[in-house]
Amino acid sequence: MGHVMANDQVTNERTVAFLGGGRMGEALVSGLIRSGGRSAGEIAVTARREERVRELADRLPGVMATISNPDAVRWAQTIVLTVKPQDMQALLEEIRGEVRPDQLVITFAAGIRTSFVERFVPSGTPVVRVMSNVPVLVDEAMSVISPGSHAEDKHLAVAEELLSTVGRVLRLSEKHQDAVTATSGSGPAYFFLLAEAMIEACILLGLSRDVATELIIQTMVGSAKMLRDTGRHPVELREMVTSPGGTTIMAIRHLEQAGVRAAFLNAIDAACKRSAELAIGHEPEGRED
Ligand SMILES: NC(=O)c1ccc[n+]([C@@H]2O[C@H](COP(=O)([O-])OP(=O)(O)OC[C@H]3O[C@@H](n4cnc5c(N)ncnc54)[C@H](OP(=O)(O)O)[C@@H]3O)[C@@H](O)[C@H]2O)c1
Numbered sequence: 001m002g003h004v005m006a007n008d009q010v011t012n013e014r015t016v017a018f019l020g021g022g023r024m025g026e027a028l029v030s031g032l033i034r035s036g037g038r039s040a041g042e043i044a045v046t047a048r049r050e051e052r053v054r055e056l057a058d059r060l061p062g063v064m065a066t067i068s069n070p071d072a073v074r075w076a077q078t079i080v081l082t083v084k085p086q087d088m089q090a091l092l093e094e095i096r097g098e099v100r101p102d103q104l105v106i107t108f109a110a111g112i113r114t115s116f117v118e119r120f121v122p123s124g125t126p127v128v129r130v131m132s133n134v135p136v137l138v139d140e141a142m143s144v145i146s147p148g149s150h151a152e153d154k155h156l157a158v159a160e161e162l163l164s165t166v167g168r169v170l171r172l173s174e175k176h177q178d179a180v181t182a183t184s185g186s187g188p189a190y191f192f193l194l195a196e197a198m199i200e201a202c203i204l205l206g207l208s209r210d211v212a213t214e215l216i217i218q219t220m221v222g223s224a225k226m227l228r229d230t231g232r233h234p235v236e237l238r239e240m241v242t243s244p245g246g247t248t249i250m251a252i253r254h255l256e257q258a259g260v261r262a263a264f265l266n267a268i269d270a271a272c273k274r275s276a277e278l279a280i281g282h283e284p285e286g287r288e289d
Pocket residue numbers: 019020021022023024025046047048049052069082083084085087090091094108109110111131132133134185
C-alpha cells in the first residue's frame with residue numbers, strides 16, 4: 001500500500017517528523033542535518049503558529065515545515081514529540097488515529113511516561129522516552145533513552161542514532177528517569193549556579209565582571225574536559241590541585257563546613273521526588289536495565 005502523500009512520496013524508513021519545533025526540536029533537526037545523520041529531505045518539523053513554521057522553513061532549508069501534525073505523522077516513519085509536557089495531551093489527541101503500529105514514537109518531554117503516550121497510539125506501537133538536557137543546543141547533550149512496553153532493541157537503536165548526533169546517549173530503564181531528570185536533566189542549572197557564585201566570588205576579590213566571567217568559564221570548561229578526557233576519578237583530579245597546607249584545602253574546609261556536599265545530595269534527592277510527583281502516566285512494571 002505505502003503511505004502516499006500529496007507529493008506522491010512513499011514513506012521511507014529514514015523519514016523523521018519532529019512535532020513541536022521549538023528550541024529543542026530545532027536544535028535536534030539542525031544537529032541531525034549537520035552531522036549527516038539525515039538529509040533535510042528526510043525530515044519534517046511542525047509548529048503551532050504559521051509564523052514559526054515560516055521561521056523553521058527559512059532556517060532549515062529542504063526540511064518539510066508544516067502546521068499539520070497529521071500530515072507529518074502520515075509522512076514519517078519515526079515521530080519525535082518535542083512539545084512541552086503541558087501540550088503533550090492535546091498533541092496526542094490530534095494525532096491519535098494517524099499513528100500506525102509500524103512507526104516508532106519517541107517522546108522528548110520531561111515527565112511524560114511511555115505509558116501515557118501508549119494510551120493514544122495503536123496497541124503494539126513502540127514508544128521510546130528520552131530525557132535530554134539543554135546542551136543539546138551546542139551538540140553536547142546527555143540523553144537517556146528508555147523503552148516503553150513495545151519498544152525493542154532496534155527501536156532503541158534508532159533513538160540512539162538520532163540523539164547521538166547532538167551528544168552522548170545512554171540506555172536505562174524508565175524507572176531511573178526521575179533520577180536522570182534530577183541529575184543530568186536539571187544538572188546544567190546547578191553548574192550555572194556554581195558559575196554564578198564563583199563569578200561573584202571573583203568580584204568580591206576586586207576583579208572586574210569581564211575578567212571574572214572569563215576566569216570561571218574557562219576553568220569550568222577545562223575541568224569538565226579533564227573529567228571527560230582523562231577518565232580519572234574526580235577525587236583524584238581534585239587531589240592534584242590540593243597541596244598539603246595550601247590554599248585549595250583551606251577553601252575545601254569551608255565548602256565542607258558549609259555542607260555543600262550534603263546540600264547537593266539533598267537538593268538532587270528533592271528534585272528526583274519532585275520529578276516523580278510531576279510525572280504523567282503510570283509507573284512501568286518490572287522493566288529492568
Ligand atoms: N529546555 C530544556 O532544557 C529541556 C531539557 C530536556 C527536555 N526538554 C523537553 O523538550 C521539550 C521541548 O522543550 P523546548 O524548550 O524546546 O520548548 P519550546 O521552545 O516551547 O518548544 C515547544 C514547541 O512546541 C510547539 N507546539 C506546542 N504545541 C504544539 C502542537 N500541538 N503542534 C505543533 N507544535 C506545537 C510550540 O509552539 P509555540 O511556539 O506556538 O508555542 C513550541 O514551538 C519539552 O517537553 C521539555 O520537557 C527540554
